[in-house]
Amino acid sequence: MRSEISIGNQDFAAIIENNYFYVDKTEFIKSWWESGDVVTLITRPRRFGKTLNLSMMEHFFSNKYQDGVNLFKNLDIWKHREYQKLANQYPVIFLSFASVKGTSFETARQQIIQQIVGLYRNYNHILDAPFITQMDRSFWNMVSYDMNDAIATDAIRFLCEMLCKYYERKVLIFMDEYDTPIQEAYVDGFWNEMTGFVRNLFNATFKTNRYLERAILTGITRISKESIFSDLNNLKVDTITNARYENDFGFTEKEVREALSNYDMEDSFSDVKKWYDGFKIGSKADIYNPWSVTQYLDSGKLDDYWANTSENSLIDKLIKESGVNVKTAVESLLKGEAVEALIDDEIVFNLIDKNESGIFSLLLAAGYLRVVDVLQEQGVRKKYSVALTNLEVKHTFDDMIKRWFEGDNVGYNDFIKALLQNDVKYMNRFMNDIALNTFSVFDVGKGVSNRREPERFYHGFVLGLMVDLADKYLITSNRESGFGRYDVCLEPKEKSDPAYVIEFKVHDCEDEKDLQETVKKALKQIEDKNYDAALISRGVNKDRIFHYGFAFEGKKVLIG
Known part of the structure; x- marks a missing residue:
């Protein structure tokens, strides 16, 4: 009889005891233990079995359970007799930062404090041990919801000391989703405060903790050593591109x-x-x-x-506010093509929006991209050929781009209909609504000039066209044709359908008296540089190619 599937269940014991569907990953126990690494950081995409694996590790090693035989006797790890002797032998601290999603430093810090206080509540019986001194009791009592940073950052290390003395064995620590507070801090603007707090916590817990036997941290990203791991030289990192545990997650x-x-x-x-x-x-x-x-x-x-299930707000923000190169790369990715990208081994979140490699590194670590080929593997930054991971990820990008143009006052679908019907009057009305509502979306800050703003907008606009018209048109931008590069080309999949070439121009008040003259220049450029050449060479009738000039002045648009 096939097993029932318990959706969302990440409690290893509950799954095994109820004979729910489970893919045996217990060989990970042996692989990790034999590695001998003191602190292991494992990064994998969201929902990839990290939490369930740590629950499995806790149930195998923790001495608060005595059910190792019952849980593991039919699983792969129990075939190794020497590992049967390790079951339920260690004091284990298991905590998760998955719920640390406060939108301010004070709230996020308090959520971490609550996790620590919760750990202490599980071990109140230790206070009755004969080795407990008055100073030990005083520190224990200071671990509370209103404790200061000095107490908070040393609290896990101190708990390890007490557990080690009580059980006469060093402690194992399993920490799930270690990077959630850091990502949330970046999105909500309190990066410096959070990294300072977490750095001190991790230093005390994983570096200067002589009561620690071994530890595993899991997350989605490998955050830069300078940010929170600056003092940890005993860290073994296992990432999606440099993995020892290749079969154990996913x-x-x-x-x-x-x-x-x-x-x-x-x-x-x-x-x-x-x-x-x-x-x-x-x-x-x-x-x-x-x-x-x-x-x-x-x-x-x-x-x-x-x-x-995944929260795409950070990915959405980075792509939406990115420069032309990233948006052009996303255009290629959406068409099923691979693109070249520099990938950082470590992600520096406070600089991630300053360089393209940071964005692509996050996309790869989070599972949105897959490595097609290794082009250069030397140095901190590796060069890879990458593509969208699968059809599900493609749908995620499509939905994200559609939402860029959603809003009560924006008629993006109406604009598409007007474009295909060559209704210039309607196009002007809706394009001005779209530009007014979405220019700020693609504006990446104070340094963006009026001349760069339309360029960022139109590359986002092209992605919107690609998503809405993908079933009927091949949409490309900034491609060579004739004697230059057109801005946007819509090539029909059915050659009998109309094609469109669009040129974007920012109004130059010194050379053009008004937007109408800017439109004329755009249309003349399409003719002079023979942008129709590529379409004609692929069988599109010249009479079925329509030209449009888009003239921008601030947030005003004129189409002709």
């Missing part, structure tokens, strides 16, 4: 095939592969998104499960 193709077979769904393998495959962990290709595969096994319906 489903392998073999595991997916077996699961589909168990649920009598073998015939859907090719569709599942298209939707949920594409991840590459280290040298291991064909890693599947476990959350989406599990949802599919449960519902029998292909859908965007993973995309709907």
